[in-house]
Amino acid sequence: MGASAASSPRPAGSAPVVRVAGLRKTYANGLTALHDIELTIERGEIFALLGPNGAGKTTLINIICGIVTPSAGTVLADGYDIVRDYRAARARIGLVPQELHTDTFESVWATVNFSRGLFGRAPDPACCERILRELSLWDRKDEKIMTLSGGMKRRVLIAKALAHEPTILFLDEPTAGVDVELRRDMWQLVRRLRASGVTIILTTHYIEEAEQMADRVGVINKGALIVVEDKALLMRKLGKRQLILHLQQPLAAIPAALAAYPLELADGGNTLVLSFDAHERETGIPALLKRLGELNIDFKDLHSSESSLEEIFVGLVSERA
Amino acid sequence: MNVHAIRAIYRFEMARTFRTLMQSIAAPVLSTALYFVVFGAAIGARMGRVDGVGYGSFIVPGLIMLSILTESVANASFGIYLPKWSGTIFELLSAPVSYIEVLIGYVGAAATKSVMLGVLILATARVFVPYEILHPVWMVVFLILTALSFSLLGFIIGVWAGSFEQLQVVPLMILTPLTFLGGAFYSISMLPPLWQKITLFNPVVYLISGFRWSFYGTADVNVLASAAATLCFLVLCVALVRWIFRTGYKLKN
Numbered sequence: 001m002g003a004s005a006a007s008s009p010r011p012a013g014s015a016p017v018v019r020v021a022g023l024r025k026t027y028a029n030g031l032t033a034l035h036d037i038e039l040t041i042e043r044g045e046i047f048a049l050l051g052p053n054g055a056g057k058t059t060l061i062n063i064i065c066g067i068v069t070p071s072a073g074t075v076l077a078d079g080y081d082i083v084r085d086y087r088a089a090r091a092r093i094g095l096v097p098q099e100l101h102t103d104t105f106e107s108v109w110a111t112v113n114f115s116r117g118l119f120g121r122a123p124d125p126a127c128c129e130r131i132l133r134e135l136s137l138w139d140r141k142d143e144k145i146m147t148l149s150g151g152m153k154r155r156v157l158i159a160k161a162l163a164h165e166p167t168i169l170f171l172d173e174p175t176a177g178v179d180v181e182l183r184r185d186m187w188q189l190v191r192r193l194r195a196s197g198v199t200i201i202l203t204t205h206y207i208e209e210a211e212q213m214a215d216r217v218g219v220i221n222k223g224a225l226i227v228v229e230d231k232a233l234l235m236r237k238l239g240k241r242q243l244i245l246h247l248q249q250p251l252a253a254i255p256a257a258l259a260a261y262p263l264e265l266a267d268g269g270n271t272l273v274l275s276f277d278a279h280e281r282e283t284g285i286p287a288l289l290k291r292l293g294e295l296n297i298d299f300k301d302l303h304s305s306e307s308s309l310e311e312i313f314v315g316l317v318s319e320r321a
Numbered sequence: 322m323n324v325h326a327i328r329a330i331y332r333f334e335m336a337r338t339f340r341t342l343m344q345s346i347a348a349p350v351l352s353t354a355l356y357f358v359v360f361g362a363a364i365g366a367r368m369g370r371v372d373g374v375g376y377g378s379f380i381v382p383g384l385i386m387l388s389i390l391t392e393s394v395a396n397a398s399f400g401i402y403l404p405k406w407s408g409t410i411f412e413l414l415s416a417p418v419s420y421i422e423v424l425i426g427y428v429g430a431a432a433t434k435s436v437m438l439g440v441l442i443l444a445t446a447r448v449f450v451p452y453e454i455l456h457p458v459w460m461v462v463f464l465i466l467t468a469l470s471f472s473l474l475g476f477i478i479g480v481w482a483g484s485f486e487q488l489q490v491v492p493l494m495i496l497t498p499l500t501f502l503g504g505a506f507y508s509i510s511m512l513p514p515l516w517q518k519i520t521l522f523n524p525v526v527y528l529i530s531g532f533r534w535s536f537y538g539t540a541d542v543n544v545l546a547s548a549a550a551t552l553c554f555l556v557l558c559v560a561l562v563r564w565i566f567r568t569g570y571k572l573k574n
Contacts (some may be wrong), residue, residue, distance in 0.1 A: 065415040069573050087323070087417040088338025093414055100410030109337065118416045160412070 007038050016040035017168055017199045018064065021145060023073030025059055025223075033059040034223045037073070041168075046190065046200045048214035048231075050207065057203040058098060058224040061170050089135055092122055094166035098151045098173040098203075102145045104186065108132065109141040119164035129158050151182045157186045158189070169193060171202040175209060196303070242305050243274040243285055248298040255296055261288055324444060326418045329425025331433075334400050335428035341401050343398070349543075353388050353442045357382070357449035360506070365450070371508050372539040377450035377451065385442050387451030389435050390471050390500055390525070394492050397431035397475030402482055413560075414573060424476070431472035432465070439464050451568050452536060459544070460535035466551045467528050473558035499525045504533075510543035524550060539559040 018041035034056045041047050064067040066082060066089075066206050075082045080089035103111045108205050112128050132138040135155045140148065145156055154174070161169060170192070175183040183206075190200055190213060204210055210217055210231070217234055219227040227234065231272040250269035261284060264273045276283045292299070359409045361377030368376040404410040441480030448451060454460050469497040509517055520526055521542070531547025534540035540546065540547065565572065 062411075065411075067411055067414045069574065070568055089417060090417040093415070095411070097408075097411055099408055101411060103404075103409055104338070104407060105337075106333075110333070114329050114333045115412065117325045117332075118412060118418065120323045120325050120417050122325055 008149070016267040017043040017078055018201070020060075020064070021073060021074050023060070023063065024067065024071045025056075025063060034063075034070075036224055039218065039225060039228060041201060044194065044197055044199055045215040046194055046202070046213050047216050048210035049201065049220060050202045051203075051220035052211055057220055058172055059223075060220070061095070061172055061201070061203065065093055065170060067088055090116065091164065092167045094161035094164065094169045094306065095167070096154075096157050096161045096171045096174055098176065100118045100150060100157065101264075102153050102156060104146040105144060107142050107144055108137055108148075108156055108159070108214040111145060111156065112163050119141045119166075121164045127165065128159075128163060131162050134192075135159050136185075139201045151178045152203075154178055154182070154186075158186075162193075167197065168199045168201070168219055171200065173203055173205065175204065175206060183209075210309040221312035241276055241283075243276070243283075243288075244303055244305065245272040245274075245292075245299040246270065247272060248300050251297070254311060255295060257299075258288075258291065259289075272297075323418050323422050326416060327422050327426045327429075330423065331430045334427060334430030335433065337400075338396075338430075345434060346441065349392055349438055350441050350445055351390050353384050354445050354449070356384050357385075357446055360404060361446075361450040372509070372537070374448070374511045374537050374539070378537075380506055381450060381452045382536050383442075383448045383529050384446075385439050385464075386467065386498050386525070386532050387505050388442055388565060389439050389467050390496055391492055391527075392438050392497060393435040393471035394466050394475035395433050395476060395524075397428055397472040398479035398492075399473055399475075400427050400431055400486075401476055401509075401569045402488055403480035405479070406485075412574065414538075419488070420563060422514065424473070424562055428469065428472040428476055431466040431475060434474065435468035436464060439468070450563055455538045456534050458537040460532065461546075463532045463551070466548075466555060467532070470555040472549060473555065477558060477561050477565065480565055496525075499523050500529075504529045504541055523527055524554060527551065 006247065017057075020037050020039040022030070023034055023037040026032045028249070037060060037313075047240055049057050049060070059068060063070045064077065066086060072147070075089075077089040077094045080092070082089045103114070106114070109128070109132075112126075113123065116128060119122065123303060129138065132141055135158060137152070137155055137159055138151065145153060148156065154177075158174070160173075174190075178186070180199055187209070190202070202213075213233050217227070217229060217231045218225055246272055251265060251272070252269060254263050254265060254272075262275050264275070265271070266273055274285070274288060328410070357377065357380075360380055363378035365375065365380075369381045404413060436544065478488065478491050482490075490517045502520065503523050504520070509520055509526065509530070512520060527542055527547040527550035530541040531544050534547070562571070
């Protein structure tokens, strides 16, 4: 519920769909949950907000959605200030919360229609039916929410968030506690929503989820945004590649003749690992292989690997711990 | 004005009432009917007239007020406390609605239930005791004003309460004693002079007195004072709710 009732006409040229500037949140107990956050979300993208527990992800989302009052800073949603033009801003936002907060005693149909009306939209049974069918909930529309499984309740929350046809959708840990099949279903749904023009901002603990779906990634830690980057670019920039050689004979130590190479011994001396930057022109691999031959160090197999987003994320967070 | 939101909240709350008809309507009507049986038909016949009215008839307005006060507070406080307790309050806080729209939805539904209940009790009373309504328009005005005011109070209690126990504290420990001591079962003139003066500090006295006046034309306090007191209480509650939404008290952190 907002502080003023007036709503301004839509500002022109609002390219980023969400613009956060100088956002800070300090709670009454003195805890600063967010430190001067600056963030823009582009229209139609899938943005993944990653961070450890208590990093400030949910606080950030809750401020943008109007649930938590910011201490300082401004947020524009689709060009509308979330405080001054709260009606216009909130009408464009849908939120799927982390917890399974549902109207336990209500039917699926009643709760979805309630959400549509609450967000200022006229009743539209056809629209609600389409959303429920999309989420495989249509057959259960008359059932009380208390009778549904956790995964189905999660779908109900998504249906409620979509009931007023928002253009910005926040998914706070959307696949927490759901099985693999449902998770894949949700990924498909998110992609379909994005294809229909909805901007998606999701927080997740499953880095695989961000790796699979996100266009851009933001990493938040201790209330500060430490990285906001295109996912592919981030993986190229911060990712490492490794060449792994499985030796014929174990080595007790790395020979002095190989000291120039960034090598490590693993697997009790049976594996030699060379780390190199993925985007370096000279990886040093041909020279190393030649040198190994000269030293009569034979290997039976070799393969290369690339850092996952998870490894990059862990590296970023632990770096600033 | 977000009319769709008001409608959604109102219908949602009313649906809850019709889902729990036994608890919301039947139980309060039955318990009030028992008062009419015991104090009206059984004991009332052996008691003298109060302010020129038979005792069974005399207690009708007071008993209706007793039900209206307790049910208004209970309905409205539960209506807003339930989403707080279940966590679904996030949806209300993130919706494009003003506090006035939220109030119209929640308090309007709670007051509607109370007025329905009042009318049902009035009809039930006719079975057991005779009564007349000299000023029906004023009776409706007092009924609606009281239902609205105490639904607002209930809404405030629901926002303030941090547990189901706290939700019950004000109705049980404050409202019920004030109502019983506010002239529901007796005329203030039956009290010793000192207690007559002390009783005037009880706001419920004004509600019951005004409501009874609309039935029988006799009142413990001036009817305009009753109407003014009820209106003042209503305005005070609206101001408090406005403050709650401005500050986010117990709703936003």
